[in-house]
Amino acid sequence: MESIRVEQLGKSFRMKKKEEGFIGSVRALVRPQYTEKVAVEGVTFSAVQGETLAFLGPNGAGKSTTIKMLTGILHPSTGEAEVLGCCPWKERNKLSYQIGSVFGQKSQLWYHLPPIDTFELMSRIYELRRSDYIKRRDDLIERFELGPYLHTTVRKLSLGERMRCEIAASLLHRPQVLFLDEPTIGLDVVVKQRIRELILELKREEGTTIFLTSHDAGDIERLCDRAIVINHGRIVFDNRVQVMKQRFMTHKTVRLVLEDEPGEMNLEGVTVLEKNGTGLSLSVDTGLTTIETALSQIMAAHRIVDVTVEDPPMEDIITRMYGDYGKGGMELELLEQIG
Numbered sequence: 001m002e003s004i005r006v007e008q009l010g011k012s013f014r015m016k017k018k019e020e021g022f023i024g025s026v027r028a029l030v031r032p033q034y035t036e037k038v039a040v041e042g043v044t045f046s047a048v049q050g051e052t053l054a055f056l057g058p059n060g061a062g063k064s065t066t067i068k069m070l071t072g073i074l075h076p077s078t079g080e081a082e083v084l085g086c087c088p089w090k091e092r093n094k095l096s097y098q099i100g101s102v103f104g105q106k107s108q109l110w111y112h113l114p115p116i117d118t119f120e121l122m123s124r125i126y127e128l129r130r131s132d133y134i135k136r137r138d139d140l141i142e143r144f145e146l147g148p149y150l151h152t153t154v155r156k157l158s159l160g161e162r163m164r165c166e167i168a169a170s171l172l173h174r175p176q177v178l179f180l181d182e183p184t185i186g187l188d189v190v191v192k193q194r195i196r197e198l199i200l201e202l203k204r205e206e207g208t209t210i211f212l213t214s215h216d217a218g219d220i221e222r223l224c225d226r227a228i229v230i231n232h233g234r235i236v237f238d239n240r241v242q243v244m245k246q247r248f249m250t251h252k253t254v255r256l257v258l259e260d261e262p263g264e265m266n267l268e269g270v271t272v273l274e275k276n277g278t279g280l281s282l283s284v285d286t287g288l289t290t291i292e293t294a295l296s297q298i299m300a301a302h303r304i305v306d307v308t309v310e311d312p313p314m315e316d317i318i319t320r321m322y323g324d325y326g327k328g329g330m331e332l333e334l335l336e337q338i339g
């Protein structure tokens with residue numbers, strides 16, 4: 001069953017042209033001139049219930065504008081969309097009972113109240129049956145381990161604690177579709193990992209459709225089935241994450257601290273990015289070797305004091321996609337569509 005269907009969706013913003021100087025300002029007041037900014041252009045895709053879709057793209061690509069249209073916050077300039085059978089901008093109220101949203105950069109929790117009060121308010125907004133609400137709330141408190149700070153005002157919570165509360169709050173009414181806009185932004189590795197586990201648990205147990213935007217390659221790799229990449233408002237890639245990984249997420253950065261200073265390093269698939277005393281940054285091409293092989297080859301010659309393995313930033317992956325398909329290639333082929 002399709003839970004999201006989008007056809008030729010577009011959004012242009014009309015902006016007043018600002019002219020320089022006093023006379024320019026007066027002229028702009030009397031006879032304003034406008035320019036048009038195309039944020040999203042002819043976007044078409046659909047998602048089936050239970051799918052986890054990564055919606056990716058560089059800054060300013062049109063991701064948030066698309067999410068705002070799909071959650072009914074913005075009216076499109078062209079095209080159509082249906083989320084759970086509702087037109088988001090015409091049936092926003094009805095839809096809000098069935099979807100949840102988390103904006104990493106914008107809190108939906110009341111800043112000066114403890115999370116428990118926000119939960120209470122949301123239960124009223126969503127008109128939840130008291131017993132259902134209590135059961136669901138307690139389950140989320142346990143899963144998200146919110147107990148210790150449930151009664152602390154939101155402004156005193158760390159980013160990771162707040163984000164766990166944000167996601168729990170968005171799930172109180174058991175939404176069928178969850179929009180997550182940068183849910184792990186600014187979080188440390190451990191908290192990111194915990195949040196990903198919780199999202200995966202939810203997806204497994206409740207079959208929620210997840211529509212996620214992130215600049216973190218780890219989020220996409222670990223959470224999503226499929227990736228749609230948008231640039232300059234247009235879709236340039238739509239395929240399984242596995243395909244995207246094989247073609248474009250082929251490098252990982254390995255940072256090492258060794259016991260002694262390393263000499264020349266000549267390992268297949270390994271490029272030295274930086275060498276600084278006993279510190280070493282390597283780029284490992286996972287198409288040519290595995291992290292495990294590279295590390296065991298290094299361990300054969302050195303003692304490793306510390307090691308971290310990082311994904312390249314999403315921007316690098318997207319740049320690589322453009323590199324492979326040719327610059328200005330906004331019309332990238334849609335690779336084997338998901339059946």
Ligand SMILES: Nc1ncnc2c1ncn2[C@@H]1O[C@H](COP(=O)(O)OP(=O)(O)OP(=O)(O)O)[C@@H](O)[C@H]1O
Nearest residue numbers: 013015037039057058059060061062063064065066
């Ligand atoms: N209200 C607005 N008025 C004018 N232009 C806007 C408005 N909102 C967005 N835009 C423009 O539309 C384009 C797409 O913006 P959008 O916020 O959707 O990008 P994004 O992909 O979410 O970027 P980011 O990753 O930086 O959040 C940008 O060029 C932005 O400046």
